[in-house]
Amino acid sequence: MTGTPVCTTLVVDDNDTKRYIIGSWLRRAGHAVVEAASAAETWRQLAEHEIELVVLDVRLPDMSGIEVCERIKSTPRTGSLPVIHISAHAVDTADRVHGLRRGADAYMTDPIDPGEFLATVEAVLRYYRALHRAERMASRLAAFTRTSLRINAAESFEELAAVAVHGAHTIFGTPAAVFTQPLDGRPVRTVERGGGPEYRDHPSGLLPRLAGMTGLADDTGTEVMRMPAGAWRELMPGTVVEGDAVIVVSRLKADRPAAAIVIDARGVPEKGDTDLLRQLGQTLALAMEALRSYTEEHTVSLTIQRSLLPAATPPVPGWAFAVRYAPSGDQAEVGGDFYEVLDRGDRVLVAIGDVQGHSLLAATVMAEIRHALRAFAAEGHDAVTILRLLNDVLERYHGDQTATMCLLTLDPRTGAAQIASAGHIPPLHISDGRACYGSGGGVLLGFPAEDVAVEETVVPPGGIVMLLTDGLIEDRGIPLADNLERLRVVAGRMDDDLERFSDRVLAEFGHREDDVAMIVLRRDEARGAV
Secondary structure (H helix, E strand, O other), X not given: OOOOOXXXXXXXXXXXXXXXXXXXXXXXXXXEEEEEOOHHHHHHHHHHOOOOEEEEEOEOOOOEHHHHHHHHHHOOOOOOOOEEEEEOOOOOHHHHXXXXXXXXXXXXXXXXXXXXXXXXXXXHHHHHHHHHHHHHHHHHHHHHHHHHHHHHHOOOHXXXXXXXXXXXXXXXXXXXXXXXXXXXXXXXXXXXXXXXXXXXXXOOOHHHHHHHHOOOOOOOEEEEEEEOHHHHXXXXXXXXOOOOEEEEEEEOOOOOOOEEEEEEHHHOOOHHHHHHHHHHHHHHHHHHHHHHHHHHHHHHHHHHHHHOOOOOOOOOOOEEEEEEEEOOOOOOOOEEEEEEEEEOOOOEEEEEEEEEEEOHHHHHHHHHHHHHHHHHHHOOOOHHHHHHHHHHHHHHHOOOOOEEEEEEEEOOOOOEEEEEEEEEOOOEEEEOOEEEEOOOEOOOEOOOOOOOEEEEEEOOOOOXXXXXXXXXXXXXXXXXXXXXXXXXXXXXXXXXXXXXXXXXHHHHHOOOOOOEEEEEEEEOOOOOXX
């Protein structure tokens, strides 16, 4: 008989004739047969062959077949092998019960009918194969769930492709490749053979060609196709897939590039496996589109946000300024953080504020507050009056919005400074290697109360004042006081360069969940007091 055997069966019996007869029945039924005449030979054959079924005589010369069965079932490598006992001696009901209770899946006694024997073999194999399929699919579904969670948590196109290809390799147990085209338009192939993801370019136009071959040239959806090994190697030189390729191509929008996953066909022997590959392709495409949309929105939002902030600070003789705006890495929306430096001749007005929320509304309110601030400053109002007027603007036109703000009015000649605060984080004063916070206080803008906290101070020659928004020092799970102290300690190690210092402060707190605005100003030591 030619073709793939039904399975490889180990026949264990010390009787040569009986072993030959049982082996001949199995061979005629399409099985590959391996033989053993003792327990010792059984262990050797199990080690040397991929056995799928054991037909085991109860009486062997060196060990009871019952004990052999127990050992087979208790060893991790062979524990899932089905075992059929046969016996010409232990034929009573009690013998059969004993054999079945000790691990056998079936127990047959002589004389054995060939038809009944083969039917028993088929039944045992059918059960075990169904069990193996269920266990394999359960394992693959668990791996798919883990992969889906990681795919949806990916924060970059590179990470997304790496997670997807590793997941495909893990789920289907074959080399895998993922084909994507990020926003920069450069096609990327990410492969996994078991040693971690590798990033490689792939031929330009391959993704559109694959989409066309699956019927998605001008359409959306998810399609799976199988390609012979030779054809795939011709299409994709240097492929990691050795045999026939199974390719899933998915596209959510007709004007977007498709995404594709390719694995060896051996990894999808059944329809359920192919359906799982289809779901993985859909998951990749959905995450790809979400990440692409987020990246585009985040870029637009950041552009809008930056356009609402001053392009530069005005030059003030005897003073240096450094400003920073760091958008949240977790938000695509526009934030409400802002800063402003206004040169009023004999006075410099430095402002920093934070409008509640992350939305177009927050950005709109922020823009209105900045414009109103400039207008009220141009009218010559002092900082306390400006804050009260801004509070009236919020109450009158944006009753459901709040904002915090700190206004520093500076005499650049003497260093005298008045700091007016409406619920904002107090400024940090740094001088002679020491750092301490101002008094802060006041009521948030947007409330009926007009309580403004005022602090009078003088910035000494070489002294520094840092104004910031709470995005820098707010972390879930960490008390605000702890991060305020952490910032104070970092600021106490101030170096001479404001730009390096500002970068070091941002780096100290790392990835932020909220936007950060920061102004650092220093009085020139050379001028001294006037």
